[in-house]
Amino acid sequence: MARGRARPDNAWTFNLTSPVDAMTLPDNSFKRALQRGAPQFGCWAAFADSYVTEALASIGFDWLLIDNEHAPNDLRSTLSQLQAVAPYRSHPVVRPARSDTAAIKQMLDIGVQTLLLPMIDTADQARDAVLATRYPPRGVRGVGAALARASRWNGVTDYLGKASDEICVLVQVETVTGLGNVDAIAEVEGIDGVFFGPADLSASLGLLGQPGADSVRAEIRRGIESVARAGKSSGVLATDERAAREYLAAGASFVAVGTDVALLGAAARQLLAAYRNGAADAVSAKPGGY
Template identity: 50%
Template sequence: MPAPKNSFKMRLKKGETQIGLWLGLGDPSVAELCAGTGFDWLLIDGEHGPNGLRDTLSQLRAIGAQTQAVVRTRDDNRAEIKQMLDIGAQTLLVPMIESGKQAAEVVRSAKYPPHGVRGVGAALARASSYNGIADYLQTANDEICVLLQVESKAGLDALDDILAQDGVDGVFVGPADLAADLGYLGRPGAPEVQTIVNDTLKKIRTAGKAAGILTSDQTLAQGYKELGVEFLAIGSDVGVLRGGLLALRKAFA
C-alpha cells in the first residue's frame, strides 16, 4: 500500500486555481467547521497562529478527508519539518526563504534519502498509519508538496535561484512582509507593491512552478485568480468571524 495521494499537489501540476482559507485560531472545532464549507484547502498557520505540534495534529485530524490541509511551519527548522510530516502533513508552506541554498535545504528536509535527509521514524508516525502503510517509505517523497514563501527584497533578488531548485512545487508571495520590506508597512495593496507582486507571480508561473498568495481584499483576489494563481487564499477564520460578528452587531445598532 502506497502513501496517500496528495490531490492538492496533483491539482497544482494541472495548473488549476485552488481556493483556500487561513486557519489562525488554533482550534480543531473551527478547523472542522471550515473544512465542511467547500474550500479546496485550509492552511494551519504555525508561523503567526498559536499552533504547536499537538495543535496542528488535532486540526489535521479534525479536517480529515473533507479537504486538503497545508501546514505553515514557524521557519525552515529541519526538526520541525520532520515532525510536521510525521504527524500527517503532506503539504508544507515554509516562510522567509531568501536564497536558493535555503530553498534546497528545505526540500532536503522534506524528503527521505537519497533525495533528502528526512529522518526515518515512520513506524511511530501517523503519516504511515503507524506502520500500517507498508510502502510508505518508498512512496512518501512523491506525495510531499513543498511550498516556499518569498516575502522580502532578498527573496525577490534570489527568486531565480529559488525557482531553479528541484523539488520546489510552488512559491507563495507574502504581500504583508514584502510591503513592509519595501517601505510600505501595513499597505500591501499599494500600487507600487502590487506591481511587484503581480510581476513576481507571473515570473513564478513562467518558471513552471505554482504561484500562491493570500489576500482578504476581494478585488485583489479576483485579479490574482484571473492571473491564474494556482493556490489562492481569500481570507482567514479570524477575519471571517470578526467581520461576521461586526456585521451582525451593526444590523441591530
Template identity: 50%
Template sequence: MPAPLNPFKKALSEGETLFGCWLGLANGYTAEIMGTAGFDWLLIDGEHSPNDLPTIRDQLQVVSASDSHPIVRVPIGETWIIKQVLDAGAQTVLVPMVESADQARELVRACRFPPVGDRGVGYAMARASNFGQTTNYGPTADAQICLLVQVENRAGLAALDEILQVEGVDGVFIGPADLAASLGHLGDMMHDTVQSTIMDALQRISASGKAAGILSTDDAMTRASLDAGARFVAVGLDVVMLAQAARTTASKWRDGLK
C-alpha cells in the same frame, strides 16, 4: 501499500486553480467547521497563530476527513519542525521567509528521506504511515510531499529566479503583508509599487512552470493575481471572518436601536 496520493499536488501539476482559506483559530472544532465550507484547501498556520504540534495534529485529523486538503505553515524553515509536521500527517508544507536558492534546497532535503534528504526515518510510529500500516510508506512518501516556499521580502525577490530553478520546490507563495513592509509600505498592500511587484513575481513564478500562490481578501487583487498566473489562492482567514461577522451582528443591534 504506498503513501496516499496528495490531491493538492496532483491538481497543481495539472494546472488547476485552487481556492483556500487560512486557519488561525488554532482549534480542531473550528477547523472541522471550515472543512464543511467547500474550500479546496485549508492552511493551518503555525507562524502567526497560537498553534503547537498537538493542535496542528488535531486540525490535520479533522481537515483530512473533509473534502479540503490541509496545508501546514511551519513557523520557521527548520528541519526539526518540518519532520514533526510531516510525521503528524501533513503532505503539503508552506515555509515562510525563504530568501535564497540554498535555503530552498535545504528545505527540499528536509522533506525527503535519505539518501537524498535529511528527514528522520521514524515513520513506523507516526500518523503519516497510519502507525506502520502503510507498509511501503518510506519508499513512496517523497513523491507525495508538496513543498511550497514563501517569498515575502526584498532578499527573496532578488533570489526568486534562482529559487524557481530548485528541483523539489512545487510552488512559490508571495506573502503580500511582509512584502509590503519590506518595500517600505507597512500596512498598505494595495500601494501601486507593492501591487506591481506582486503581479510581476506571480507572472515569473507561473512562467517557470511552478505553481504561484497568494493570499488576498480584496476582490480586485484576487482577480489580478489570477490573471497574473496565481493557481493556489487564499481568499479568506477564519479569524477575520469571525471578527467581521461578530462586529457586524453586534453593531446591527447595539447601534441600530440608538
C-alpha cells in the same frame, strides 16, 4: 482473520490465517491540482482550534492553512486539526514557525503532506527545505516512520520509498531579497510552488501595513510571472476580492481568499452594528430623544 479454540482454563490461542490488509499512501489531491493548473481557493485557519478548522473544512475550501508561524498552534494542536479535516475534501496545508529541518520532520511524521515554509530568501534556503522533506540519500529527513501517523504506523506499504511523491513543498517569498532571487528559487528541484506574502513583503518594500498598495501588487504580479516561467505554481493571500482576481489573472493558482479570524470579526461587527444603529434610531425617534 484470527481464529481461536477454547481451552479448559478458558484462555485462548490465536493464529493469523490471512495477512492484515496493507494501507495505501493518501493521494495529495492539492499537489495534483497544482500540476494540472486548476485554481485552488483556500482559507487561513488561525484560531488554532480543531472544531473551528473542521467547520471550515465542511464549507468546501480546496485548502486550509494551519498556521504555526503567527497563530498559537503547536504540534499537538496541528495534529488534532489534521485529524478533524481528514474526512473532508479540503486539503490541509501547514505552515511551521520557521523552515527548520527538525520542525519539518515532526510535521511530516504527524501526516502533513503539504508544507508552506516561511521567509525563504535564497535558492540555497529553498534547496535545504526540499532536503528536509526527503529521506537519505536524497535528503536529510530523519527515519522514524514506524512511530508516525504519516505511515499509519508502518501500515502503508513502502512508505519510505513513496513518501516524497505525495509531499508538496511551497516556499514563501516575502522580502525584497526573496523577490530578487525568485527566479532561482523557483528553479530549485523539488519546489512545487512559491507563495507571496503581501504583509511582510509590503514591510520589506517600506510600506508597512499597506499590503494592497499598487507597487506591492505590481511586485507580486511580476513574481507570479517569474514562477510561471519556471513551470511552477504561485500562491498568495488576498482577502480583497479585487486583488485576488488580479493575481488569478496574472497566473496565481492557489489563493487564500479569507481568514477565519477576519471572517468572524467582520460578521460579528456587522451584526452588532445592525442592532446598535437600529436602537439609536429608535431612541432618537422618541419624544425628547430618550
